[in-house]
Amino acid sequence: MDKMPKWADVVLIPLISLILAAAISALVILAIGEDPIEAVKLMVDGALGSTYGWGYTLYYATNFLFTGLAVSVAFHARMFNIGGEGQAMLGGLGAALVCLYIPWPHWTMALLGASLGAAIFGAAWAAIPAYLQAKRGSHIVITTIMFNFIAAAVLNYVLVNLLRPKGSMDPATARFSDTVHLPTLHEMLAPLGIAFNKAGPANVSFLVAIAACVAIWLLIWHTKLGFEIRAFGKSEQGALYAGISPFKITMIAMLISGGLAGMMAINNVMGEAERLVLNATEGAGFIGIAVALMGRSHPFGVFLSAILFGFLYQGGAELALWTKIPREMIVVIQALVILFTGALDNMVRMPLEKIFIALRRVKA
Amino acid sequence: MDFLTLIQVLDSTIRLATPLLLACLAGLFSERAGIFDIGLEGKMLAAAFFSAAIAAVTGNVWLGLLAGVAASLVLSALHGLASITFRGNQLISGLAVTMLAQGFTVLVAQSWFKQGGRTPALDMDARFGPITFPFAESLADVPVIGPIYSELLSGHSILVYLAFAAVPASWWILYRTRFGLRLRAVGENPAAVDTAGISVVGLRFAAVAICGVLCGIAGAYLATSLQANFVKDMTAGRGYIALAALIFAKWRPWHAMGACLLFGLLQAVAIRFQNIELGGITIPVQMMDALPYILTVVILAGFVGKAIPPKAGGEPYVKER
Numbered sequence: 018m019d020k021m022p023k024w025a026d027v028v029l030i031p032l033i034s035l036i037l038a039a040a041i042s043a044l045v046i047l048a049i050g051e052d053p054i055e056a057v058k059l060m061v062d063g064a065l066g067s068t069y070g071w072g073y074t075l076y077y078a079t080n081f082l083f084t085g086l087a088v089s090v091a092f093h094a095r096m097f098n099i100g101g102e103g104q105a106m107l108g109g110l111g112a113a114l115v116c117l118y119i120p121w122p123h124w125t126m127a128l129l130g131a132s133l134g135a136a137i138f139g140a141a142w143a144a145i146p147a148y149l150q151a152k153r154g155s156h157i158v159i160t161t162i163m164f165n166f167i168a169a170a171v172l173n174y175v176l177v178n179l180l181r182p183k184g185s186m187d188p189a190t191a192r193f194s195d196t197v198h199l200p201t202l203h204e205m206l207a208p209l210g211i212a213f214n215k216a217g218p219a220n221v222s223f224l225v226a227i228a229a230c231v232a233i234w235l236l237i238w239h240t241k242l243g244f245e246i247r248a249f250g251k252s253e254q255g256a257l258y259a260g261i262s263p264f265k266i267t268m269i270a271m272l273i274s275g276g277l278a279g280m281m282a283i284n285n286v287m288g289e290a291e292r293l294v295l296n297a298t299e300g301a302g303f304i305g306i307a308v309a310l311m312g313r314s315h316p317f318g319v320f321l322s323a324i325l326f327g328f329l330y331q332g333g334a335e336l337a338l339w340t341k342i343p344r345e346m347i348v349v350i351q352a353l354v355i356l357f358t359g360a361l362d363n364m365v366r367m368p369l370e371k372i373f374i375a376l377r378r379v380k381a
Numbered sequence: 382m383d384f385l386t387l388i389q390v391l392d393s394t395i396r397l398a399t400p401l402l403l404a405c406l407a408g409l410f411s412e413r414a415g416i417f418d419i420g421l422e423g424k425m426l427a428a429a430f431f432s433a434a435i436a437a438v439t440g441n442v443w444l445g446l447l448a449g450v451a452a453s454l455v456l457s458a459l460h461g462l463a464s465i466t467f468r469g470n471q472l473i474s475g476l477a478v479t480m481l482a483q484g485f486t487v488l489v490a491q492s493w494f495k496q497g498g499r500t501p502a503l504d505m506d507a508r509f510g511p512i513t514f515p516f517a518e519s520l521a522d523v524p525v526i527g528p529i530y531s532e533l534l535s536g537h538s539i540l541v542y543l544a545f546a547a548v549p550a551s552w553w554i555l556y557r558t559r560f561g562l563r564l565r566a567v568g569e570n571p572a573a574v575d576t577a578g579i580s581v582v583g584l585r586f587a588a589v590a591i592c593g594v595l596c597g598i599a600g601a602y603l604a605t606s607l608q609a610n611f612v613k614d615m616t617a618g619r620g621y622i623a624l625a626a627l628i629f630a631k632w633r634p635w636h637a638m639g640a641c642l643l644f645g646l647l648q649a650v651a652i653r654f655q656n657i658e659l660g661g662i663t664i665p666v667q668m669m670d671a672l673p674y675i676l677t678v679v680i681l682a683g684f685v686g687k688a689i690p691p692k693a694g695g696e697p698y699v700k701e702r
Binding site for chain 2: 045048049050097099145149153154155156158159160162163164166167169170171173174177178303306310341342343345346347348349350351352353355356359360361362363364367
């Protein structure tokens with residue numbers, strides 16, 4: 018018999034962790050001489066109070082959906098893919114090459130092509146660590162960290178030496194042509210008579226990200242492969258006994274994970290910047306870890322926590338604009354979320370389990 | 382390349398290898414005791430900020446060093462709490478520690494000094510100044526030996542000499558003392574250590590604390606010796622290069638020194654020469670940046686002498702009941 022009802026595990030523990038992280042963040046804001054309640058009001062107003070705010074919140078959320086899903090797929094196979102950042106960088110390169118060198122007639126085809134290009138590049142970048150883990154036993158966390166740095170160097174080289182237009186000092190590619198421009202929420206909602214702010218960068222890739230959530234949910238819980246991934250994650254010995262190849266599952270799970278992280282590029286590179294710049298990922302690969310932990314690796318949980326982090330990002334930007342609280346406040350919150358939901362999980366879980374066992378005794 | 386350039390490059394190799402070496406030895410103690418630590422970067426960063434901040438306020442660099450070590454120890458305690466006491470995931474904890482430091486240092490720096498997340502520049506006497514060896518001046522003109530003695534060996538800050546002295550010290554502690562034997566044992570087979578009546582938790586916390594002290598010194602060196610203030614993200618991935626060096630050295634102190642000097646040399650060459658022409662082929666500077674990581678992946682893959690981590694590394698110890 019379980020020590021706790023399922024809802025406590027899925028809802029209560031993340032919620033308590035979140036409250037702990039929020040409480041500490043409030044103390045930090047107090048300590049630097051600002052009013053936390055005022056700060057929350059500003060954040061809510063700035064991120065959710067207007068379609069301008071939503072435009073940014075959903076844009077950030079799209080990035081985090083892709084990287085959060087990427088981390089959770091690897092988690093299901095009990096692998097910690099810390100390399101989402103590097104895979105997303107390479108995905109950006111893939112998307113940029115597809116957008117720059119193929120004359121697309123229409124954005125729908127370009128989106129398909131760019132998604133494929135981004136996913137292939139991201140997956141390829143995850144393939145080497147996956148192979149080394151499966152065949153040579155090299156720890157995937159360490160290799161993916163190393164691959165983040167190698168990716169940054171590769172991207173730096175490619176942008177400075179190969180893709181930079183002649184005469185430009187900026188280490189970035191040329192702008193993509195107008196035909197590959199993705200419709201923003203403003204352009205999508207205008208024909209329906211809904212006025213959505215023009216400035217927000219949220220675009221059609223938000224819908225692609227939601228589709229990816231559904232696809233991953235189907236894959237993990239409704240296919241044979243998903244079952245094999247989860248079985249492998251629960252027990253490698255058990256999976257082996259059931260005839261599941263550890264090599265195959267390690268490779269497939271990491272390829273899907275890398276591909277998802279890479280696909281973030283259709284949002285930030287193709288949808289927003291419309292060219293590839295240095296540091297286009299802005300740490301979204303790492304936020305994916307917080308998102309996956311918070312969302313308990315379930316696509317719906319990932320969706321909710323991606324929106325939450327999108328809100329934190331946009332709200333944090335507003336805070337930096339209007340108060341003395343710098344943007345780094347978000348990094349602190351993000352670290353606290355990872356700490357409480359990931360590393361200090363037992364600190365919340367153990368007392369809760371005791372409470373539930375005590376409650377059960379009272380009933381019985 | 383003439384002799385003097387070579388001396389200059391090697392001199393900056395020593396300077397750049399010092400923070401790597403201190404952080405690498407820090408990781409060595411922690412990982413040998415079975416606690417993976419990918420939070421070296423964060424601890425260095427926190428130490429760099431607090432050492433620079435306290436040195437700037439008090440004008441005393443030793444107080445700065447103390448503050449840096451204390452900050453690093455607090456993060457170590459957090460990592461210990463998460464990974465030893467609450468048996469959480471050590472990798473996630475290390476990542477959280479690093480992120481916490483990345484955000485917190487800038488936040489506090491902005492709140493205290495209001496200079497866009499940096500600390501005020503330190504005066505010469507609020508930094509660790511160079512230590513000149515005896516006769517360095519008079520020997521400087523002697524060919525070959527002169528430059529080596531007075532340029533390369535003399536004239537570094539005390540923390541540089543401390544870092545290199547820490548290598549034999551670490552070796553002695555790990556391989557020649559009872560504490561060291563127990564520390565290594567707890568990273569390989571904690572159950573055996575427990576059976577012998579020695580506290581696994583106590584040993585692991587001791588190792589994590591040593592790690593904190595060494596990371597603290599590394600961070601203080603960055604902000605009060607190599608440079609003269611704290612700037613945002615000033616560790617610039619050095620914690621991860623140290624981690625790479627640790628794997629490269631296969632968790633051994635003397636080899637760690639070799640690996641850190643090699644990676645320090647790569648950094649020094651990259652700073653000095655940008656792109657290198659080698660027999661008609663240009664090696665881009667980005668290659669030098671990526672080389673430590675590539676070499677580490679090759680070592681990890683086991684194509685050139687396999688790196689095998691301590692057996693119980695990364696796993697929380699649960700006493701059987």
